[in-house]
Amino acid sequence: MQSALRWVLWDVKDTLLKVRFSVGEQYCREAELMGLSFKPVEVNSAFRQTYKIYSNKYPNYGIAQGLNGHSWWTAVVQDTFSLCGVQDPALLKTLSHNLYHNFSNAQNWEVFNDSKKVLEDCSSLGLKLGVVSNFDKRLETILKSCDLLSHFSFLITSEESGAAKPSSLIFEQALQKCGVPSAQVAHVGDHYINDYLASRSIGIHGFLLDRDNKYNQSDIPKEHRLSSLEELPSRLQEQMD
Template structure:
């Protein structure tokens, strides 16, 4: 039996709608070079994957405004420092973490996957309510705006502001509230196990995206 057509979609961001034009390691290596450090991009990529997998959730209950933004920057600075230390940098430059935090706010580093703009426009035209739900931070909504995707979305929910990250269901439940739809009428689309687990906990059907 075919599944009933949804009335809304909750969409993951990184790895689902948008991706980096070049790897994290390449951007880290370029920034490190400006501080007199010569590092290999592939070594940085491997170190970042390990550091990121072990990181605490990017989520800050009860914070907002400038305090939230500072907590986001501090979280990412800690990941930058741990990545550099993992490839042998004993004392990462203090300026490098904040510099990279602002660097990744530049839409020039990101791109929508080729089919995404047309799909969002089509779904919006068909009357589907769309929300992005991401384990990311306050940089995401301006990025989606600059990439030309924000106009098709009813809401953007990020874990840092919600105070909980997928696989916890809270970000998805908040998005359902903002769309004013029940979970039975909404599917979640994402590329990770955390997306599938969060959708199951929130009572949503999950459609998994698998990109190369």
């Protein structure tokens, strides 16, 4: 006999909300305020190059190397603009400071149309909700500014956890907060490895949100896939009956 669900854990970025504009567009807007002019495609390219380097050299915001989310993002922004030709240290400092704080605001994030209602529907089923996200400490502020924070009993970010998905450690920390076995917990996210496989590997009921039909792996049963969050409540209800 299956254990009835008690909790739903959530990924955030590209599951409940997304960046409103491309990184290149948002970085260019901030640069324009400083009297600088770049093309978004140029900044996007520099950002991707820089982000890849830092993600490989200093994974999970460099926590293991003594960095944190703020210092990590400061370096990424400054090196991105350095690649675009900005050499003034004071200007780089201002750009990185402003962009770090700008990305805490709701104006730079877009909540998906189905997010709030589905969170409410899950709560109406008697389920408690928590967040497990590869994100920095700004996540609480972002969720609050997007009017989503009140839905959750707890948040665990990879920066604060010291472990990032797909590591089982961050999920195990979440299970401790839930206080129930993994069989009574579901997880919803958009990443095949970090969300779906990682949660399933420790016995959590993982659901893969695939809004754009990107994943066609044969090892994903149809009942584990969601084309929109609107499909989730009925799937959860099946696990509760």
